[in-house]
Amino acid sequence: MTTVAAYAAPAAKAPLERTTIERRAVREHDVLIDIKFAGICHSDIHQAQEGWGEAIFPMVPGHEIAGTVSEVGPGVTKYQVGDRVGVGCLVDSCRECDNCKAGLEQHCTGGSVGTYNAIGKDGEPTYGGYSEKVVVDENFVVRIPEGLALDEAAPLLCAGITTYSPLKRWGAAPGKKVAVIGLGGLGHMGVKIAHALGAEVTVLSQSLRKKDDGLKLGADHYYATSDESTFKELSGSFDLILSTVSAPLDFGVYLGLLKAGGALVNVGAPEEPIALNLFSLIGGSKTLAGSAIGGIAETQEMLDFCAEHGIGAEIELITASEINEAYERVVNSDVRYRFVIDTATI
Numbered sequence: 001m002t003t004v005a006a007y008a009a010p011a012a013k014a015p016l017e018r019t020t021i022e023r024r025a026v027r028e029h030d031v032l033i034d035i036k037f038a039g040i041c042h043s044d045i046h047q048a049q050e051g052w053g054e055a056i057f058p059m060v061p062g063h064e065i066a067g068t069v070s071e072v073g074p075g076v077t078k079y080q081v082g083d084r085v086g087v088g089c090l091v092d093s094c095r096e097c098d099n100c101k102a103g104l105e106q107h108c109t110g111g112s113v114g115t116y117n118a119i120g121k122d123g124e125p126t127y128g129g130y131s132e133k134v135v136v137d138e139n140f141v142v143r144i145p146e147g148l149a150l151d152e153a154a155p156l157l158c159a160g161i162t163t164y165s166p167l168k169r170w171g172a173a174p175g176k177k178v179a180v181i182g183l184g185g186l187g188h189m190g191v192k193i194a195h196a197l198g199a200e201v202t203v204l205s206q207s208l209r210k211k212d213d214g215l216k217l218g219a220d221h222y223y224a225t226s227d228e229s230t231f232k233e234l235s236g237s238f239d240l241i242l243s244t245v246s247a248p249l250d251f252g253v254y255l256g257l258l259k260a261g262g263a264l265v266n267v268g269a270p271e272e273p274i275a276l277n278l279f280s281l282i283g284g285s286k287t288l289a290g291s292a293i294g295g296i297a298e299t300q301e302m303l304d305f306c307a308e309h310g311i312g313a314e315i316e317l318i319t320a321s322e323i324n325e326a327y328e329r330v331v332n333s334d335v336r337y338r339f340v341i342d343t344a345t346i
Helices: 040-049 150-157 160-171 186-197 213-215 230-231 251-255 294-309 319-331
Strands: 001-010 018-021 030-039 065-072 083-087 089-093 133-137 177-181 200-205 222-223 238-243 258-266 286-289 315-318 338-342
Touching: 018 133, 030 083, 030 150, 040 319, 065 133, 065 150, 083 150, 150 160, 150 186, 150 230, 150 294, 150 315, 150 338, 160 186, 160 294, 177 186, 186 200, 186 213, 186 294, 200 213, 200 230, 213 222, 222 230, 251 258, 294 338, 315 319, 319 338
Parallel strands: 177 200, 177 238, 200 222, 238 258, 258 286, 315 338
Antiparallel strands: 001 018, 030 065, 030 133, 030 338, 065 083
């Protein structure tokens, strides 16, 4: 066991505070990672505040982890000391079900193990990236290509794969029109990736406040959803709409922006249920879908794609003492576009 410094929420809705946690000894197939940077995801806040249900405390959030390997177990074949690596939302799964065998570990029928706020197979709670070190099985570690700076790569482990996976699955490509709802931590990555995939990209945001940013990030068009004329002008325009916001939307109105056969895919996770008139789906044979991160192989594919296209997250680097302030700013949509903790300050 190794004692490391970390920032944890001692209870639901409580401010995070500096503490120490125990990391397990390195097992045969484990990798010990010196964490360099950890992104702050809105889902960290949802879980620390029990917005998605009962949680495990004390909680060390963080599933956007970038660092370097400092020790490997005797059976490790994929990594060696000094390698630049990342850890995303998962640290284990059953590895035997059909989903795991298909590279869909995030949908493990035996229950995947979250990087934090979960119970590992050893019966111990998992603790995330707001800490100095982490021990992870090599099969749930990914390689960060040399072309990506570690601080800008950290948010790719959640925000990057969360947007890359549905954009690929639903065919964002040259000749396709893609809309991204919201230009936040997820949305700005959706714009970058959809643009790199060759799609014509439109941002749908509450206001035009971030229009200049959106266009610089790769959007071709930018519209304010607070303007009712937007929905008339864009009716029937898109092949794919990616909703990245965690607020409940009037999905019926947004479905009206799709072409026949188009899909509205939700990656934001509102805490409240939504109501939907199914005629908005039936008319035009449209699809309303959801998507959750990606498997380990697809996460590696995403990192390689981002390195090839020079895509990193737009970040604000903060010290650990600024985490609670950062949480407030995320809730108030006051970040351009992802907070990343310099874990040397923990």
